[in-house]
Amino acid sequence: MTGLTRRAFLTALGSVGAAGALAGCTSAVEQARRVGTGAGRPGGTLVIGSLTDIDPKTVYTQSITTMTLGLLLWDTLIRYDRRTLQPLPSVATAFERSQDGTALRLTLRDDVTFHTGRPLTSADVAYAVATYASDKAGSQLQSTASAITVETPDPHTAVLRSAKPIGNIFDLLEFMLLTDRETAAELQRGETFVGTGPFRFTGRQTGAQADLARYDGYWNGPAALDGVRLRVVRDSGALLTSVRAGQSDLVLDAAPQSLRPFHDSSLWRVESEDVDDVAYYVGANVADPRLSDKRVRQAISYAVDRGRIADEVFVRRAHASSAPWAQTSPAYDPQANARYARDLDHARSLLAEAGWRNGSSLTLSYGTGLAVAPSIAAVIQNNLAEIGITVQLDPREQAAFNPFLKSGKHQLWINPHGFGQSNPATLATGAAPFKPKGNLSAFSSSTYTDAVARITSVVDPRSADARAAYAAYTDILLDEQFVIDLVITTSTNVSPLAVKGLGWNTYKYIDAHRVTVR
Incomplete structure (x- = not known):
């Protein structure tokens, strides 16, 4: 996931001057009852406040951009039932798997059009799969997409074929946005965003806002809203204050510790999504000499106080976990999740064995678009000081943060990852911290690669063979600790009570098709 969050301590909320400047002469109570441009009438514009701007380079990844705009501008082939993870029809109305599991026939709707008016066909499915398979896209589902070839026997039939069964193929179909192949270059430049979704892109002021208007030709019926505006507010305190002032109608993934001013349920809607798919972790670059010994990472x-992070930073809306799996995952093991209970004496002993010089420093980086990151970083900085590691904090502009993680110059970093509740093969092969080749930690071993391959060969994720494969893989993660999982949580969104009908999929792409602001 990315970082996907927009969280931090909201000291600005306690500032009379800041609140007064934003609210003007209108009280927060009145603004909560009068939402954006939709106050008191049908339609209206939903204003989404965000710490970060659209990043076109992350459209094919699970990112703040896709979680905010993914299902507004685009569609996916299927939608999961989030309780059962059973695939449900969307742009694909039916899906039939061959007996040997190597082919999946998709029947497409015949009334889906792009915002340009061009009909969507099976060629667009082939384009989407090829795009997600490419190195340039940087998708977490690249390995899954690259194992697929697409046949297009007619405009409304696509046959997905693979050399062997793909256990997580429906993860791809829920994740993959159907972007327009005719405007691919413009999309990458951030000039236009053409999809088949309920809203169409109408304009953008880079670094400030993006505007969407209802697409009346949407196959599933026109949206209730007239439009959506993404409004960039760079300061996390001012972001939630803007909701109280009526300047923003919705903040996604708000920090639970920041939500005290929104306790009045007659005015405000504070809603946690039912997708336990946000795991915060500390990554370690094993190519750095100070972190190459796994005993240092262990x-x-x-040393990290996961319980404090869960209780204080996430206000008990998260649970501590040493492993990446949500409780709904077939790989979940409560003993594995509790493996690294806090033990300072053992931590000091491991450092001594590794020859760590007391007081030596490490740099802990994080993106400024992750508003909980400063709070997590402060806890970790204090925790590691207790075992003789000095931590230098390194906040970085969010747009530059992901490229920095690929630079090889990083040491430790804070980030969220997703896919802990998906098919375990999706996390093992696709999530950037875990990929056997090219992961963010520069970690590689034949044992790890073999363990990942064993997971991907699993057809039935609930079988005894699957449980053994997941346990072996998890044991390697816990031993090597190139990904130091901290807590597992979900997104908590805040809005005035008048904002109703917000939905989302299993990858936390929000769905505003049925949102009203009255």
């Missing part, structure tokens, strides 16, 4: 893991 010591860091034993």
Whole structure:
């Protein structure tokens, strides 16, 4: 996931001057009852406040951009039932799997059009799969997409074929946005965003806002809203204050510790999504000499106070976990999730064994679009000081943060990852911190690669063979600790009570098709 959150301590909320400047002469109570441009009438514009701007380079990844705009501008082939993870029809109305599991026939709707008026066909499905399979896209589902070839026997039939069964193929179909192949270059430049979704792109002021209007030709019926505006507010305190002042109608993934001013349920809607798919972690670059010894990484893991992070930063809307799996995952193991209970003495002993010089420093980086990151970083900085590691904090502009993680110059970093509740093969092969080749930690081993391959060969994720494969894979993660998982949580959104009908999919792409602001 990305970082996907927009969280931090909201000291600005306690400032009379800041609140007064934003609210003007209208009280927060009145603004809560009068939402944006939709106050008191049908339609209206939903204003989404965000710490970060659209990043076109992340459209094919699970990112703040896709979680905010994914299902507004685009569609996916299927939608999961989030309780059962059973695929449900969307743009694909039917899906039939061959007996040997190597082919999946999709029947497409015949009334889906792009915002340009061009009909969507099976060629667009082939384009989407090829795009997600490309290195340039940087998708977490690249390995899944690259194992597929697409046949297009007619405009409304696509046959997805693979050399062997793909256990997580429906994860791809829920994740993959159907972007327009005719405007691919403009999309990458951030000039236009053409899809088949309920809203169409109408304009953008880079770094400030993006505007969408209802697409009346949407196959599933026109949206209730006239439009959506993404409004960039760079300061996390001012972001939630803007909701109280009526300047924003919705903040996604708000920090639970920041939501005290929104306790009045007659005015405000504070809603946690039912997708336990946000895991915050500390990554370690094993190519750095100070982090190449796994005992140092294990010591860091034993020193971190996960319970404090869960209780204080996430206000008990998260649970501590040493492993990446949500409780709904077939790979979930409560003993594995509790493996790294805090033990400072053992942490110091591991550092001593590794020859760590007391007081040596490490740099802990994080993106400024992750508003909980400063709070998590402060806890970790204090925790590691207790075992003799000095931590230098390194906040970085969100747009530059992901490229920095690929630079090889990073040491430790804070980020969220997703896919902990998906098919375990999706996390093992696709999530950037975990990929066997090219992961963010520069970690590689034949044992790890073999364990990932064993997971991907699983057809039935509930079988005994699957449980053994997941346990072996998890044991390697816990031993190597190149990904130091901290807590597992979900997104918590805040809005005035008048905002109703917000939905989302299993990858936390929000769905505003049925949102009203009255």
